[in-house]
Amino acid sequence: MVGYLFLTILVFSIAAFFVGRSAGNRFVATNGVSTHSLPGYHGAFVAVWVGVPALVLLLLWLMAQGSVIDNMLLSTLPATLTEAASAADKNLLLSEIKNVAAGRIFAEPTPEITAAAETLLRWQQIASWLMVVVVVAAMLLAMFFAYSRLAPRFRARNGVEAFTSGIMIACSIAAILTTIGIIASLIYESIEFFKLVPVHEFLFGLRWEPQIAIRADQVAGNGAFGAVPVFVGTIVIATIAMLVATPIGIFTAIYLTEYASDRVRNIIKPIMEILAGVPTVVYGFFAVLTVAPAIRGAGNLMGLATSPNSAIAAGGVMGIMIIPFISSLADDAIRAVPRSMRDGSLAMGATRAETMTKVLLPAALPGIMGGILLALSRAIGETMIVVMAAGLIATLNINPLDSVTTVTVQIVTLLIGDTSFDNPKTLAAFALGLVLFLVTLGLNVVALTIVRKYREQYD
Amino acid sequence: MNAMTENKGSTLVAKPDQVVIPPTVAMKGEDVSVFYGAKQALFGVNLEIERNRVTSLIGPSGCGKSTFLRSLNRMNDTIDICRVTGRITLDGEDIYDKNLDVVELRARVGMVFQKPNPFPKSIFENVAYGPKIHGMVSTKAETEEIVVSSLRKAGLFEEVKDRLNEPGTGLSGGQQQRLCIARAIATKPEVLLMDEPCSALDPIATAIIEELIDELRENFTIVIVTHSMQQAARVSQKTAFFHLGKLIEEGVTEDIFTNPVNKQTQDYIMGRIG
Numbered sequence A: 001m002v003g004y005l006f007l008t009i010l011v012f013s014i015a016a017f018f019v020g021r022s023a024g025n026r027f028v029a030t031n032g033v034s035t036h037s038l039p040g041y042h043g044a045f046v047a048v049w050v051g052v053p054a055l056v057l058l059l060l061w062l063m064a065q066g067s068v069i070d071n072m073l074l075s076t077l078p079a080t081l082t083e084a085a086s087a088a089d090k091n092l093l094l095s096e097i098k099n100v101a102a103g104r105i106f107a108e109p110t111p112e113i114t115a116a117a118e119t120l121l122r123w124q125q126i127a128s129w130l131m132v133v134v135v136v137a138a139m140l141l142a143m144f145f146a147y148s149r150l151a152p153r154f155r156a157r158n159g160v161e162a163f164t165s166g167i168m169i170a171c172s173i174a175a176i177l178t179t180i181g182i183i184a185s186l187i188y189e190s191i192e193f194f195k196l197v198p199v200h201e202f203l204f205g206l207r208w209e210p211q212i213a214i215r216a217d218q219v220a221g222n223g224a225f226g227a228v229p230v231f232v233g234t235i236v237i238a239t240i241a242m243l244v245a246t247p248i249g250i251f252t253a254i255y256l257t258e259y260a261s262d263r264v265r266n267i268i269k270p271i272m273e274i275l276a277g278v279p280t281v282v283y284g285f286f287a288v289l290t291v292a293p294a295i296r297g298a299g300n301l302m303g304l305a306t307s308p309n310s311a312i313a314a315g316g317v318m319g320i321m322i323i324p325f326i327s328s329l330a331d332d333a334i335r336a337v338p339r340s341m342r343d344g345s346l347a348m349g350a351t352r353a354e355t356m357t358k359v360l361l362p363a364a365l366p367g368i369m370g371g372i373l374l375a376l377s378r379a380i381g382e383t384m385i386v387v388m389a390a391g392l393i394a395t396l397n398i399n400p401l402d403s404v405t406t407v408t409v410q411i412v413t414l415l416i417g418d419t420s421f422d423n424p425k426t427l428a429a430f431a432l433g434l435v436l437f438l439v440t441l442g443l444n445v446v447a448l449t450i451v452r453k454y455r456e457q458y459d
Numbered sequence B: 001m002n003a004m005t006e007n008k009g010s011t012l013v014a015k016p017d018q019v020v021i022p023p024t025v026a027m028k029g030e031d032v033s034v035f036y037g038a039k040q041a042l043f044g045v046n047l048e049i050e051r052n053r054v055t056s057l058i059g060p061s062g063c064g065k066s067t068f069l070r071s072l073n074r075m076n077d078t079i080d081i082c083r084v085t086g087r088i089t090l091d092g093e094d095i096y097d098k099n100l101d102v103v104e105l106r107a108r109v110g111m112v113f114q115k116p117n118p119f120p121k122s123i124f125e126n127v128a129y130g131p132k133i134h135g136m137v138s139t140k141a142e143t144e145e146i147v148v149s150s151l152r153k154a155g156l157f158e159e160v161k162d163r164l165n166e167p168g169t170g171l172s173g174g175q176q177q178r179l180c181i182a183r184a185i186a187t188k189p190e191v192l193l194m195d196e197p198c199s200a201l202d203p204i205a206t207a208i209i210e211e212l213i214d215e216l217r218e219n220f221t222i223v224i225v226t227h228s229m230q231q232a233a234r235v236s237q238k239t240a241f242f243h244l245g246k247l248i249e250e251g252v253t254e255d256i257f258t259n260p261v262n263k264q265t266q267d268y269i270m271g272r273i274g
């Protein structure tokens, strides 16, 4: 029913478009160029008026219909059933009625319930027909209104323009509201957590043992929520990743901008893009199945004790993943240095390497720094690779051959399995998430500020 | 150096009956053609650049002045699609020879660009750039000496002596251009190429730079591209007129401006083409 109604709205809008456009065509035929808007705009204007209000109306109707019917239904029930009932009981009652109405009968229903179920079915029938009538009437009304406004000098084009910008504003507001919602929930849950575990203990405590009992019958430790080992693990892995990605990324960018011939560039660039497009889960099993055993083997050869899921394997693979970030931003930054700088240096008799190190890189440095910071925030927030390849136990150490755990890994492990949202184990995930969010947000802001400032220098 | 003594009475004021010692040739282009991809931009140009003279290249936009200038220090090499044929010599040496070191050539043939392009470094570092990369200086004192003397020659020292450590990009347009000239002459090139060095400048800054060019002539050989007839007449001793990639006429500046042989040259100078 509802599906057909959506289809009807679409068909009506399309029809309205053609009606409006033919009116526009008539204006153009009689008035020529003094017609304000092209026929298409007249069509779009009518179509928008027919389609959009009806659509909004329909959505509002669908949202309201359920609860309105529920309330009406409750008021028809005999007072004996509803008088003393709590909200939860009423809900139970309603869902029983709905089950009966849908034919899902588990026990013999009381006559009151059966009667109510029949009423419900009847009302639902009426409501949906009413909805069709209202929506179609709205469309006809809108059609009449919009069509009556069409005239040779009518500014249909501006009307459509206003509507388009309205849609764009609505879209961006949706994105902003989502962000605000996410932040609010993070903050709210974190506050709940900090009621159970003091902030200073979380931020400065050295023991992280979140596996506490959730149900009374479980056997587990008392728990400790000092996040320092987790932060340190994150820093170790991110550092390794940056040590891999920064030099490779920058040298790649230098090679591509200054040395590579067009042919070579056309081969390398797509490959770098493939690197950026590999799903992180693929990097993850590359780290677990290929890199980690190789590093372990090499470590054993040299007589070093290497953990099977060493930080260096996870960090190294993560580094490879973020190379394209750094190289493409560094590439942009070096290219953005005006050609006149390069020519000026070459004309002084500098070699290309001298030009690069003495003029281009210093000039591009802010842009490159911005790229590095963005890559760093990506590395800190990366989850899949470390979930697969890094460790789970939070031990406080900075040995890259040992196993460490990261903030993202801990968030994942805290939230899988048995969870209930009022104990510190689960809530700790939100606190970690909040810290992660603040750190990456800070890095991004700094990075973008640097990049923007530097852009201004030459433009 | 006999060229120096010869300079004292420049050709501009030389009377026909005076004995003029023939100037020595610093650079010479023989049958120079330049191609950008399939498009030919210069057609068999023959031109001599005389030592300690100012040679100006004039002609309507797109006629190949910059192209010719850039082929004199092989800056055309930086353009992938550009190809140069013919022969260009510096002191009789073919500069397009396989064994020639381009980097060294550019140290000997300096260039000042149309738009001032100081590096985003301090004024001091801008001027010290060339001497440092060419190993002309080894101590700080030497560097300082060369920076100060170059800035002095470019007529900029007095204006910037208190802020040598401030960025060169913070100077005014005219100051920046003089900084670029100082930077170019710090490596002590034999030839200085200038591509419309005054096009971004106001008349006062232009006058300063023209005066400067006249002084620099004592120590350098200068080739200047300009769109201003008056400027060519004021600063140069020799003028070459290009049109559609061909060298139409060349000669003593005074002759070109007062008595052009070619009809096209005449039209251009009178402002009828270009």
Ligand SMILES: Nc1ncnc2c1ncn2[C@@H]1O[C@H](COP(=O)(O)OP(=O)(O)OP(=O)(O)O)[C@@H](O)[C@H]1O
Pocket: B036, B039, B041, B059, B060, B061, B062, B063, B064, B065, B066, B067, B068, B079
């Ligand atoms: N990088 C390039 N690629 C392709 N063609 C070029 C390039 N540079 C110059 N040309 C062409 O070569 C011809 C000569 O250009 P050139 O820059 O030497 O002219 P110009 O005399 O300096 O002009 P202007 O007075 O406007 O500076 C022009 O037709 C131009 O389009």
Ligand SMILES: [Mg+2]
Pocket: B065, B066, B067, B195
């Ligand atoms: Mg030019």
